[in-house]
Amino acid sequence: MKLRAIELKNVRRFVEPVRINGIEDGVNLLGAPNESGKSTVFDALNALFLIPHRSTANAVKQLKPHAGGAPEVTVELDTPDGRFVVSKRWLARREARVARAGTLIAQADEAEAWIARLLGDNGAGPAGLLWVRQGSARLDGGTTSEQQAALEARRDLLALVAGEVQAMTGGQRMDQLLARCREELAAYVTPTRRPRSGGPWADAQAVVAHLDQEQQRLADSVAALQQALSERRRLRQERDELQAPEAEAERASRLKQARTQLEAAQKHAAEVRAAEQRLQTETLAAASAHETLAALRRALAEQRTAKARADAARQALDAAQTGLRDSEHHFAVAVEAYQQADAARQTAEEQRRRIQAQQAALAGAARCKELGERLDQARAARQAVEEASAAASLGPTDRDMERLQTLATALRTARALRDSTATRIELHYAAGQQGRVMQDGVALEQDSAHLIHASTRLRLGDLGELWVHPGAGAGELADVEQARTRLSQALDALGLDSLDAAKRAHQAAQLAEHRRREASARLDALAPGGIAALEQEREQSLAAMPAGSNDDAAERPFMSMDEAEAAFRTAQTAADAATARREAARERRDQARTAQTQAQVRLEGAEERVANAAVALQPFTDTDEAALVRGAAEADCRRQTAEAHCAHCKAQAPDLDMAQAALTRAQSIQDSARNRASEIAQALATLDERIAANAGESVEERLQETQEQLQLARRRLHGIEREVAVLQRLETALEQARRNAREQYFEPVARELRPLMHLLWPDAVLNWTDASLLPRSLERNRQEESFDILSGGTQEQIALLVRLAFARLSANGGRHAPVILDDALVFTDDDRIERMFDALHRHANDLQIIVLSCRQRAFRNLGGKVLQIEAAG
Template sequence: MKLLSIRLHNVRRFTTPVEIGGIGPGLNVLSAPNETGKSTVFDALHALFFKDRKAWDKELRALQPHVGGDPEVSVTLESGGQTYRIEKSWTKGRRGEIRVFRDGHLAHQADDAEAWLAGLLKAPKDGGPAGLLWVRQGLLGLADGKETETARRDLATSVTGEIEAMTGGRQMDDILRHCRSELDGYVTSRGARKGGPLDDAETRVATLEAREAELRARAAALRHDLDNRSRLRRELEGLNDPEEAAQRQQKLGEAEAAHAAALRHAEDLDRARAAEQSARLALENHEAATERLEAQLAEASEAAAHMAEAEERLAAAWKVLSGKDAAWEAARTAHEAATKEADAATSRHRRALKAEQAAQAATRRQELDQRLAAATDRRRQVETLAALAQQGLSADGLQQIEALALELSVARKALETAAPAVVMRYAQGRGDGVSLDGRPLPDNTRIALPEGGRLDIAGIGALHVHPGAGADGSSVETALAELDTALVEHGLASLDEARRSARDRAASEVALREARAALKLAAPDGLEALQAALAALPAPVEAEDGLPGVAEAEQAEIAARQALQTAATALESARRAAEEARQAEARASMAGESAAARAERAALALAGKEDPQAALDGLRAAHPALSQAVEDARARRAALETDAPDLDAAQATLQRLTSAMKAAEARSRQIENDLAGLESRIEIQAGEAVDEELSEVQGQLEAARAQHDAVRFEVDVLQRLSGALERARTEARDRYVQPVLAELEPLVRMIWPEAELRFDADTLLPAGLSRTGTEEPFDVLSGGTQEQIALLVRLAFARILARSGTPAPVILDDAIVYTDDDRIEAIFDALTRQANDLQIIVLSCRQKAFRDLGGTALAIRPVVAG
C-alpha cells in the first residue's frame, strides 16, 4: 500500500479543507514550523484507518475544531495495482459515513467499506504494522505499549511461517499448556507437589525405607548382643583365673622393691650435687672479690691523675671568659645607639608617607563622593521604574487575551456564516425604502441575522426573520464569557485597554533596563562597593612642618637600617664568642667536679682496708684450695650419676602394674554388669519376631519403589517434552532474528562503522550495542543513541514486511529529536537507502536540519474550490 494524497476538513485547526498532494513512492518530507498541523495529519490518518465511523471516543473528540463541525478525512492510495479513494467522517451522534471509490467508481460503503479497510491494513491492537511503523510525536522507543509489542510479534509471524507453527500457533500453545498443566499436578519449581502422585509415592517409599532401616538395625543389634555375650563370658573366665592373679601380684611386689632402691640412690645424688654447687659458688665469690679489689685500686690511681688535669683546664677557661665578656658589653652599647637612630629615621619616613597619602586620599574622596551621589540617584530611578514594570498587563497575559479575542472573532464569523442573512438589491433609482430594526438597509450588502430581525418595507409592511434551530450562538457566548473572565482577572474592561496596559508595561520595562545599565555604569560593583571604598580611605591629618620628602626620608632610613644591621652583626658575633667561652668554662668546671667525684668514689670503695694491697695478695693465695674443693665435689657427683638406676622407668613399671591390677578388678565387675544387661535385652528382643517383620516390609518397599519409578518416569517424560518444545520455539525465534539482523547490519554500519547490534529473540527488541569490544546494554545508552537504534530497527522491519508481500508506508512524526547535527546526516542516508523499496513520510519541525534529507517535498495547502 502507498499513499498518494491526504485531505482534511474540520479537523482541529483545519476548519476549511486542506490537502497534502504529490506523495511519492519513496522518501517524502513535510518540514514546517510548529503549530502548522503535522501531528494533526498523523492523528487524522490513524483515525481514518483504525477508528470506526460510528465511534466518538476521546481521540475523535480531540479532532473536532473549537468552532464545531464534523471531522472529515479522505485518502487516495494505491494497492494491488489499483487506485482507491477513501472518504470517512465522524459525528457527535455516531452517524459517521465511509465510502471507498476504486478508479473513480463507488466500490464499498458503510459496514462493507469498514471490513474492506480492516483487510487492507490491520489495526495496531490486532498486530497491524502501523503500530510499529507509524511513530507518533514523542514515542521514540520500541517498547511504547501493547500496540507496538503486538505489531512486533505479528511481524515475526509474517517473516517466517515456522514461528507461527512452532511458537505462535494455537496448537503449540495448547500442547504446551496441557503439558505444563499435567506437570504442575506432579511437581513445582521447588520439587514434588504437596499431595500429588509423585509426593505420595516418594512419601510411601521414604516411610517404608525408614521402617526397613529400623528393623534392620534392631536385627543387627540382636546379633551384636549375642556375640558380645559370648565374648564377655570368655573374657571374665580369663580375669578370674587364680594362676594369672598370683603372677600379677608377684610382678607388683618386685616393682615396688626396685622403685624404693631407686629413690634412695636419687637422694644421695641430690646431696652430692648440692655440695658441688656450694663449692663452686664459694670459688666464684672469691674470684669476684679479687677482681673487684683489683679494679678499685686501678680506679683510685686514674682518678687522682684526671683531677689534676681538670684543675689546669678550668683556670685557662676563666681567663678567656673575662676577655670575651668585656667585648660583648662594648658591642651591646654600640647596637643600642644604632637602634635609636634607625627608629628615628623610620618614624620620619612614616610621617612623610602619611602626609603624602593624606593628600592623595583627599582627591580620591572628592571623586568617590561625586560617583556615590550619581549612583544613588540612579538606584532610586531603578526602584521607581521596577515598581512601574510590575504594573500593567504582561506580554503573556496580552497574548492570552488576544487569543481569546481571536476565538471570539472566529466564533462570531462562524455564527454569521451559518446564520440566516439578507441582501437587499434596490431597483435602479432606489436606495431606500427598507429598514432593519429601524435602521436603513444598505444596498447589495449581506447582513447576517443570527438572532433574527424585523424588516420594514415602506408601503408594504413588516417582514420578520426567525433564525430557527440552525442558529446556535453557544460558541460565541462561550468565547465571549472566556474573554470577559480573562479581562476581569486582569482588572481590565476591554481589549483596547489591555493593549494599552501591555504597551505601558513594556515601555516601563525598557526604561527599567536602560536605568539598570546606567546604574551599572555608575557603580559596576554596586553602591556598597563605592561606600566601602570611601570608608577605606585614611582619615585627614594635619600637615607637619619641617618633614623631609618621602624619597629623602626613605634614603635616610635605609642608611640607618644598614648601620643598625652592621651593629647587630657585631653584637651577635661578640655574643656568640662570649657564649662559647662561657660554655668552655662550664665544661671545664663540670669536668673538674666529675674528676673530684670520681676520686671521692674511689676513696670510699677502699675505705675500711688498712692495707688494700696486702688484702689482694691474701685473696690470690687462697684461690688454689677453693679450686681443688670444687673438683673433689664434682668427682663425687659424677661417680653417683654413673651407677644411678633409672628412677622414672622403675616408677613407670610400678604405676603400670598397679594400674593393671586395679583395671583387672574393675573390668571383672564391669563385665558382670554388662552381661546382666545383655541377658535382659536378648530375652526381650527374641520374642518380637524382628526378622519376620523385616521380610514383610522389604516386600512392601519393593512394590512402592516400582510405583514411584512409574510416576517418576511420567514426570521425566513431561519435563523432556516441555524442554523440547521450548527449545524448538527458541530455535525458531533464532531463525527469525537472522533476517532482522541481516537487514539491520548495513544500517548500523552507516551510523557506527565498528559497532554490532545484539538482538534479544525473546523480546524481539535490541538488547545492546557492542563498540570497540565493549558491550553496552540498550537501557544505559544515551537518549539519542536509543532513538537512532529504534528508528533503524523500524526501517529494517518495514523492509522485511514489504518483502513478505504486505508493504505499509513508514510515517515518522518528529522521530529524530535527540540526534545531533553530525549524526543526523547518517540517519538521512539510512532513510534514503530504505526508501528505494519503501514509502517513507517524514514529518518534522526542524526545517533547517532537514533541508539535507532530500526526497519529495510535501506541503499542507488549502483545497482550491472547483
C-alpha cells in the same frame, strides 16, 4: 493514527493557549520540571479521545482552570486517509469538531462517532494499554472499568492474530480427559502428590514399611545370637590363657625383680645428693674469695680515677673564668656600637616620614580635583536617567503589549473560525454576462470565493434578486465582534487608537528605557555608592589636606622619596648588623657564664668522688692483696675436687625413673590380669543367659517367613506405583498439550516481546495467564519468580516492554496508535534505563512514542525529537 501537534487552552494552568509542535515518528521526548504541565497534556489527550464533549464528569471538571473558562483541546494527527484537526470544548459552548485541510467534515455527535471509529470497535482505544499515566506503569492498575477496557483491547489484538482460544486449547474433550485422569489419580494421591491417607498406595506403603521393620528386627536378633556365641568362645579362651600356672609365675617373678632394682637405685641417689651438697658449699666459698679480691681492686682503681678527674676539673674552671672576662668586654663594646647605629636609623626614619607627608599632601590635592570632575559627570548622568525614565513611562508596558497581542490573536482566530463556517459562493459568468451579479452595488468578481456571514441580497440583473441566509455562524460573528470590542477597549484604556500606534509607542518607550539603562550604567560607574557618597568622599579628601595647602601651593620635598628610602635602608642595615653583633656578643657572654658554672659543678663532683673512693677503701685497711689472691686459689682447688667426686657419683648412678617405671609396669600387669579374669567371669555369665533366651524364640525360622511376606508386599506396591506414575505422566502430557496450545495463542506477543526482554535479561522467559492475558511469572537462571514478588523496578520494566509489544501487534493489525508514557520509569536504575532507551528506539521504527518526564538529566540520553510547550501563535 500519529499525533503531529497538540494545543491546549483553559486547561488547568494553561489559561492562555499553548502548543506542542513538531511531533515526529519514532521517539519524542517532552522533558520538563515538576508542575510544568506534562500530566496536564496527558489528561487532556485522554479527555479528547475518550470523554464526550457534552460530559460534565469529574475528569472534565478537573481540567477547568482556577480562573474559570471552558477547557479546549485540539490535536493535529495523521491517518491513512490524510491529516485531520480534531478539537473539543467542554462545559461552556460545548463542541466537537473534525476538520481536514481547513474544511469542517464532522461536528458534535458526528465528530464523536468519527473519533470512535478512529480508536476501534471496542471504544477503549489505547488508554490503559498504550498510554501510561504517571504512577500507573503496572498493567493491572486503574479502575475496574479501565482494567476491563484494557483486557478487551488485549483480547481483540490477540484474537486478531491467533484466532479463538477454544480452538487452540483442544476443546472440551481435552478438559474431560484431563478431569478423568485427575479423578483416578486422586484415589491414590493428594493435590500435593503425596500418598492419600486410607488409599491403596498409602496402605501398600504401610504394609511394606511394617514388614521391613519386622525383618530388620529379626535379622538383628539372629545377628546378636551369632555374635554372642562367638564372643563366648573368645572369652573362654582368654580366661584359660590368663589363669595358666606358667603365666602367673612369670608375672610374680617380674614384680619381685623390679622391686629389688628400685631399692638399689634409691640408695645410690642418696649418695649423689650428698656429693652435690658438698660441691655447692665449695663453689660458694670460692665465689666469695674472688668477690672480695675484685672489690679491693675496684676501690683502688676508682681512687686513682677520681684524683685524676679532680685535677682536670680545676684546670677547666680556671680557663672558663678567663673566657668569661673576655666575653663581657666584647659585649660592652657591641652595645655601644648598637646604640650609635640605632640613633642613625631613627634620624633616617623621621626624614622618610616627613617626605611621605609632603607627597600625601600633593596626592590629596590631585584626588580632590579628580573627584570634582567625577561629581560633575555623575550629576549630568543622573539628569539623563531622569529624562529617559520619564520618556520610558509614556509608552505601554511589555505586559500591556502581551495583552494586546493576545487580544489581536483572539480577533484573528475568531475571524478564521467565522470564515471557516461562512457560506462561500463562487461565480462563473457565461460569455458576455460578467458583472451582472451585484452585492451592495458592487459587481462580484468571477472565479473567486465570496464569504457570506449574514443574510445578504444579491442582484442578478434582469433575473431579479437572490437572498442568501447562512444556516449557522451567528455565534462566530458574535465572537468576532466581541474580540474586536475587547481589543478596542484595551487600546482606549492606553490612550491609543490602533495596534500599530501601540507598537510604535512601545518601541519608543523601549528606546527610552535603553537610554535610561545606558545613563544608569554611566552613573553607577562614576558613583557606585551614589552622588551623595561621592560628595562626602570629596569633602573628606578636602578635610584630610593640611590647612592652606592645595595642588598649586603644596610644599615640595627637598629630596625624592627613593633617596629617603635608600638612606633609611642603609641606616636600617647598619642597625640590624649592630644588633646582630650585640646579640652574638651577648650569646658568647652567656655561654662563658654557663661554661664557668659547669666547670664549678664538675670540680665539686670530682672532689666528692675522691671522698667516696677513700670511704670505699676503709674496710680493706688491714688487708693484703697477695693474701687474698692465695685464699682464692685454695678455694678453687677445693671446689674442683668436690666437682670431680660429684661427677663420678652421677656417672655410676642407675636410672631411678626407669626403675620406678619398671616396678609400676610389673604391678600393673599383675593387677590387670586379676581384674580381667573377674570381668571375663561376669561377661560369660551374661552371655550364657542371653544365648539361652534367644535359642527358645526360633528367630531364624520367623526371619525367613517375614522375608517371604515382604517380597509379596513389595510386588504389590510396585504395581500401584507404576499405575500412579502412568497417571501422572498422562496428566503431564495433557497439561503440556494444553500449554503448547496456549503458547501458540500467546506466541505473537511473545515474539514481539522476546528481543526486548533479552536486552535486560538474556534467556529470560515470560509466562502468561489465560484469564487476564497478563504476565504471570518470569523464568530466569532456571528459576520461576511470581510477577507479584518481583521488585518495583522489574515490574515497571516488564510492563513497559509488554505495552511496546502490544503496540507492535496493534500496528501490524492496521491499528496505529501512539505510545504515550508519563514518567513511566521512576523505579529503574541507571544501567537498565539505558537498555530501556534501546528498547524504545528498537520499536520506534514503525511506531510513534511520546515520553513525558520530569527527570531531565536521566532522560538526556534518550535521544529522539525533543518537544517543548510553547505559547500558541
